[in-house]
Amino acid sequence: MRKRIFMTAGANTISMGTGRKEFNPRKERAGLEEYIKEAGQAVVGQINDAENIDEIFIGNFMAGRYNKQGHLGGFAATIDPKLEFKPSLSVEGACGSGGLSLVSAIRSVLAESADVTLALGVEVQNTMKAIYGADVLASAGWFKKRKQGHAYFFPGQFSDRAGVYYEKYGFDYARKGLGRWFRNAIENARLDPTAQEFHNQVADLDGLYNNALPNGKYFVDHLNLYDCSKVSDGASAIIIASEEGLDKLGIGMEDAVEIVSYAQLTRNITNDPPNPLEMTTIKKTAAKALELAGISIDQVGTAEVHDCFSIAGILAVEALGLAEPGKGAAFVAEGNTSRDGIIPMNTTGGLIGWGHPTGGTGVHQAVTIWQQLTGKAGKTQINLNPDRPYGLSINMGGDDVTVVAIVYKKA
Amino acid sequence: MNYDERLQQVAVLGAAGKMGSGILLLTAVEMTDLSLKPENKGKTFVLNAIDLSDEGLAGLVDYLHIQILKIAEKKTIWLRQMYADRADLIDNSDIIDQYVEDAMRIVRPTTAMETSYRSHLVFEAVSENKALKVKLLQQIDSNNPNKPWFFTNTSSVPINLIESEAGLQGRVLGFHFYNPPAIQRLVELIVTKETLPETKQFALDYAKALKKVVVPSNDFAGFIGNGHFMRDALYGINKALELSKETTFAEAVYIVNKVSQDYLVRPMGIFQLIDYVGVDVVQFIMNVMNPFLKDEDLHSDLLDQMMTLGVKGGQFPSGAQKNGFLKYEKGAVVAVYDPSKGDYVDTASFSSKCDAFLGAMPQEFKPWKSAVRLSDKENHFTAYFVAVENMNTAGSKLAMDYGKNSDAIGRKLVADGVANSEADVNTVMLTGFFHAYGPINSYFN
Numbered sequence: 001m002r003k004r005i006f007m008t009a010g011a012n013t014i015s016m017g018t019g020r021k022e023f024n025p026r027k028e029r030a031g032l033e034e035y036i037k038e039a040g041q042a043v044v045g046q047i048n049d050a051e052n053i054d055e056i057f058i059g060n061f062m063a064g065r066y067n068k069q070g071h072l073g074g075f076a077a078t079i080d081p082k083l084e085f086k087p088s089l090s091v092e093g094a095c096g097s098g099g100l101s102l103v104s105a106i107r108s109v110l111a112e113s114a115d116v117t118l119a120l121g122v123e124v125q126n127t128m129k130a131i132y133g134a135d136v137l138a139s140a141g142w143f144k145k146r147k148q149g150h151a152y153f154f155p156g157q158f159s160d161r162a163g164v165y166y167e168k169y170g171f172d173y174a175r176k177g178l179g180r181w182f183r184n185a186i187e188n189a190r191l192d193p194t195a196q197e198f199h200n201q202v203a204d205l206d207g208l209y210n211n212a213l214p215n216g217k218y219f220v221d222h223l224n225l226y227d228c229s230k231v232s233d234g235a236s237a238i239i240i241a242s243e244e245g246l247d248k249l250g251i252g253m254e255d256a257v258e259i260v261s262y263a264q265l266t267r268n269i270t271n272d273p274p275n276p277l278e279m280t281t282i283k284k285t286a287a288k289a290l291e292l293a294g295i296s297i298d299q300v301g302t303a304e305v306h307d308c309f310s311i312a313g314i315l316a317v318e319a320l321g322l323a324e325p326g327k328g329a330a331f332v333a334e335g336n337t338s339r340d341g342i343i344p345m346n347t348t349g350g351l352i353g354w355g356h357p358t359g360g361t362g363v364h365q366a367v368t369i370w371q372q373l374t375g376k377a378g379k380t381q382i383n384l385n386p387d388r389p390y391g392l393s394i395n396m397g398g399d400d401v402t403v404v405a406i407v408y409k410k411a
Numbered sequence: 412m413n414y415d416e417r418l419q420q421v422a423v424l425g426a427a428g429k430m431g432s433g434i435l436l437l438t439a440v441e442m443t444d445l446s447l448k449p450e451n452k453g454k455t456f457v458l459n460a461i462d463l464s465d466e467g468l469a470g471l472v473d474y475l476h477i478q479i480l481k482i483a484e485k486k487t488i489w490l491r492q493m494y495a496d497r498a499d500l501i502d503n504s505d506i507i508d509q510y511v512e513d514a515m516r517i518v519r520p521t522t523a524m525e526t527s528y529r530s531h532l533v534f535e536a537v538s539e540n541k542a543l544k545v546k547l548l549q550q551i552d553s554n555n556p557n558k559p560w561f562f563t564n565t566s567s568v569p570i571n572l573i574e575s576e577a578g579l580q581g582r583v584l585g586f587h588f589y590n591p592p593a594i595q596r597l598v599e600l601i602v603t604k605e606t607l608p609e610t611k612q613f614a615l616d617y618a619k620a621l622k623k624v625v626v627p628s629n630d631f632a633g634f635i636g637n638g639h640f641m642r643d644a645l646y647g648i649n650k651a652l653e654l655s656k657e658t659t660f661a662e663a664v665y666i667v668n669k670v671s672q673d674y675l676v677r678p679m680g681i682f683q684l685i686d687y688v689g690v691d692v693v694q695f696i697m698n699v700m701n702p703f704l705k706d707e708d709l710h711s712d713l714l715d716q717m718m719t720l721g722v723k724g725g726q727f728p729s730g731a732q733k734n735g736f737l738k739y740e741k742g743a744v745v746a747v748y749d750p751s752k753g754d755y756v757d758t759a760s761f762s763s764k765c766d767a768f769l770g771a772m773p774q775e776f777k778p779w780k781s782a783v784r785l786s787d788k789e790n791h792f793t794a795y796f797v798a799v800e801n802m803n804t805a806g807s808k809l810a811m812d813y814g815k816n817s818d819a820i821g822r823k824l825v826a827d828g829v830a831n832s833e834a835d836v837n838t839v840m841l842t843g844f845f846h847a848y849g850p851i852n853s854y855f856n
Contacts, residue, residue, distance in 0.1 A: 135502040151487040
């Protein structure tokens with residue numbers, strides 16, 4: 001990095017949707033505007049003066065269809081009137097939009113066009129039934145392949161990956177890893193009051209998971225509903241600033257994390273994944289970020305990975321080099337990614353447990369890492385191994401198309 | 412003519428009614444699904460929705476649109492396969508909209524009876540009036556060169572009478588849906604001595620396609636469902652009249668309704684069920700059935716009196732309950748009608764007195780909503796009804812007598828040859844009336 005870049009003052013709204021007690025699809029709910037405002041104001045409340053924010057980036061995937069609203073940059077000033085007449089724009093890269101918002105903010109500070117930026121990510125998806133939401137999400141793939149895809153397009157894509165994984169490594173073996181991934185997600189989410197699965201009280205999560213065998217007649221062939229992330233409304237936001245920027249905000253190093261490196265790579269969306277058993281773009285992007293940081297994966301103490309589906313979690317473990325191909329399921333089943341494992345992952349629940357407001361997810365991951373590395377994680381706080389002081393986040397758009405990897409350490 | 416061909420030209424008489432609209436919906440969906448089969452591409456499917464009421468038909472179109480949309484949303488995975496050859500239908504929303512459009516194109520709402528003169532299959536769901544049914548079916552049959560099959564939804568009129576009086580000679584059977592047809596899984600199937608085997612086979616295939624539970628009933632007025640319900644209702648009415656010698660009329664109705672709902676763990680009390688079906692319909696069905704019964708008088712002066720007073724129950728087009736014996740606010744009972752006053756008496760003014768008279772409920776009590784979901788209902792109800800009996804309260808005595816009578820009605824239906832088996836009686840009450848346990852049981856002995 002040309003100069004030191006920091007993140008601080010992160011905030012999340014609740015991830016709203018099925019699972020939350022207060023969620024009622026028949027009643028009017030908060031919209032896009034309220035989520036942007038709530039997350040943004042929660043950040044502004046942690047700094048001395050909104051005037052110090054030089055630029056705003058809003059990550060969002062599909063407000064144009066979910067909410068019939070484009071032009072999200074125009075909502076910055078609803079957070080604080082002092083943000084009016086400042087640069088503000090929205091960025092899109094499907095479910096990687098939040099990560100792109102972070103990357104855009106980082107680049108702006110690196111380019112010295114800003115000292116303090118606000119990176120926000122938002123999505124409000126519960127405006128339509130899931131069967132229509134599937135259409136919206138399908139635009140994260142190539143539309144010309146939509147016709148041949150499944151009614152639930154993305155579950156279909158990852159079901160196909162899971163099917164190949166089962167075939168090569170064994171169904172029961174794989175389901176043990178996937179089921180453990182699900183249990184970890186829910187157990188972590190129960191510790192975070194903003195998580196969508198915070199109210200989940202199912203005693204026997206393994207039993208719940210194992211009794212729901214995939215059934216292609218009702219859903220997809222190789223995944224059940226517990227293998228899937230949630231349909232969520234939510235927003236997350238965080239400050240990305242230079243050292244001077246932190247000074248301006250009156251925020252000390254103890255309340256910030258430093259961005260050690262980042263990488264953002266994109267694969268050709270018109271091609272199928274080169275190998276269904278590998279998240280190739282994640283593999284390349286993570287490797288690049290770790291190389292730029294000059295560290296190995298063994299120095300990473302906690303990671304947020306993009307588990308839009310449990311199989312994506314397992315494949316991410318393999319893509320990060322934590323396990324050989326085919327060994328990811330065992331690595332997870334043995335508890336290595338649970339909160340007291342070697343490398344706790346998705347410590348606030350991830351996309352399956354915390355929720356997946358698509359355009360917000362990348363920013364939520366950064367907020368979680370910031371909370372964990374600065375000791376602000378509340379009941380979700382993990383004990384970071386001093387030999388593994390780094391944090392890592394992997395945010396993905398589409399089926400391994402757009403990937404953002406960021407390496408963090410305590411400032 | 413095979414199954415698919417038979418369903419290419421269909422008519423529903425009384426299509427805008429409570430039962431007709433449900434039958435029309437289910438048939439429209441079945442016909443649309445058939446039309447999507449590769450071998451049926453290019454064939455025309457016609458479903459004439461015939462009703463006297465223009466207003467009713469307009470409402471029917473709205474109802475169909477909403478319901479077919481919901482059905483399409485639930486089977487989109489299958490629909491994507493069916494529309495795989497349509498390059499223009501890409502998103503789920505495209506496919507769902509197309510399915511609704513295809514279904515609505517099959518349905519032809521009309522007030523003109525003549526449209527049924529080309530039908531191969533006619534569903535009859537007009538009001539429960541034998542003369543009217545006979546007249547309509549005869550008229551269609553004499554003008555229709557296709558020798559159509561007639562499926563009547565009558566819940567009480569013997570099918571052989573319709574058959575002989577309309578001159579249908581084996582081309583009619585009773586296909587009795589329960590209300591609402593789109594939700595209730597039961598169909599009572601009634602054939603006559605003449606009914607053609609292929610007509611019966613088609614009925615079974617059609618019921619299977621609609622995922623219905625078929626219970627055969629023999630051709631006695633009222634069949635199994637009303638055979639039980641009408642007698643059970645009359646018992647409740649007479650029990651209330653008996654009690655009203657000691658209490659007010661409103662109190663007696665409240666007590667019997669509560670005993671039949673709470674103590675007997677049914678989805679509705681007997682007076683609420685009469686209101687749901689309609690006081691007029693209950694009176695009418697009793698009148699249809701009564702001449703065929705030898706050793707009993709299935710008649711209630713009280714129902715006649717209610718009809719004279721214009722208190723009829725039934726439902727609004729929205730499905731909301733109209734006031735009858737009971738008055739409803741947002742579905743909850745708030746008052747009971749008193750014929751001597753010609754007005755409703757608020758339950759709040761007497762319910763605690765009645766509850767005290769009935770006595771406490773046993774601890775084992777679980778309301779119908781949760782009891783119906785129990786995996787081991789047999790054990791639960793055995794223990795529960797032992798506890799009811801042991802309470803030895805006025806409520807428990809009324810409940811035990813009520814249960815015994817309900818059991819006796821069920822056994823009589825088998826003894827009289829209306830039902831082929833006790834299991835059939837129980838299936839009808841479980842699936843057609845949503846009872847949590849069959850009326851023929853050992854709980855009340």
